[in-house]
Amino acid sequence: MIDDDVRMLRLVTQQLEASGHSPTGVADGLTALQALEADDFELIIIDVGLPGMDGFQVTERIRSRSDAPIIILTGHTETTTKLRGFRMGADDYVVKPFNSDELEARVRAVMRRTRATAPRGSETAGGHQIVGDFEVIEAQHLIGFRGEDVKPTRMEFKLLWQLLLAPNVVLPHTELLAAAWGPEYANDLGYLRVYIRRLREKIEPAPCGQRLSAPCKAWGTCSQRRAKLAAQIPLP
Structure with missing residues (x-):
């Protein structure tokens, strides 16, 4: 979790730990990026209002190097704020103030989606799945359309x-x-x-x-x- 609010960081990490997770908390984006270089994380929670490199910038930087699901925390209720988070690569958002049970539910939902196995189409011998003009490599989350990578x-x-x-x-x-x-x-x-x-x-x-x-x-x-x-x- 990335949040410069020490109290919030402590409360949320304690809640996640009590729920069976093994959270790591940092207070700024640079430290978070360094932590990502050293370790892999199943899920990342980012507060939008970080000092220096804000939560949107951190989200974009993380998304460029990691496919780990991201939940953003924001005190803004405007749709534009939420949509910006999605454009930067976030998977979900939680509006402050929030109930700890709500955040835990969001965490479980995002992790469940990430781990879920999508239904399969017709597979080729090479592990590719052909659906009309689309070629799918499900394990790598790759889709091509008529030879062009959709990315x-x-x-x-x-x-x-x-x-x-x-x-x-x-x-x-x-x-x-x-x-x-x-x-x-x-x-x-x-x-x-x-x-x-x-x-x-x-x-x-x-x-x-x-x-x-x-x-x-x-x-x-x-x-x-x-x-x-x-x-x-x-x-x-």
């Missing part, structure tokens, strides 16, 4: 993989959110907005002039023969 983050991979597993099928936003993030996130459209937008930025304009579409309610489709995603939600 998804872990959560982008999970969302796109859910869409690939249901070609030409309209999926309710609740189903997508529950499958990718967990049932407790079924109505959190903010997650879907950010990740659909990020996938669109990475995939479109696709080869042959094909594009990802975004109508305006909450569902998604992915054609096996075309790179087509749809999220019926207003994108930021």
